[in-house]
Amino acid sequence: MQYLRNTKDMTSTIEPGDEPKWWVDSSYAVHPDMKSHTGIYMTLGKGAMYKASCKQKLNTKSSTEAELVAVDDMMGQVPLYLLMCWYIIG
Numbered sequence: 001m002q003y004l005r006n007t008k009d010m011t012s013t014i015e016p017g018d019e020p021k022w023w024v025d026s027s028y029a030v031h032p033d034m035k036s037h038t039g040i041y042m043t044l045g046k047g048a049m050y051k052a053s054c055k056q057k058l059n060t061k062s063s064t065e066a067e068l069v070a071v072d073d074m075m076g077q078v079p080l081y082l083l084m085c086w087y088i089i090g
Contacts (some may be wrong), residue, residue, distance in 0.1 A: 012046025026070035028063035
């Protein structure tokens with residue numbers, strides 16, 4: 001909360017870039033039912049264009065498997081946002 005109070009007057013900026021970049025990550029077995037958590041972040045230059053976070057639907061046996069499930073879960077969102085980026089960029 002202190003960070004939010006101290007940075008409330010700062011502005012966020014978005015600057016265009018050449019191509020979209022995606023980051024997908026997962027945290028292994030962090031929920032009480034031992035399911036993992038997935039996060040996705042897309043940038044188009046400077047600043048986040050899209051970000052999401054969700055609990056995985058599967059229980060995984062390792063952190064590597066959780067990463068693979070994260071990528072698979074988020075791949076359904078990529079085509080829609082690539083079309084959006086191509087429309088924005090021109």
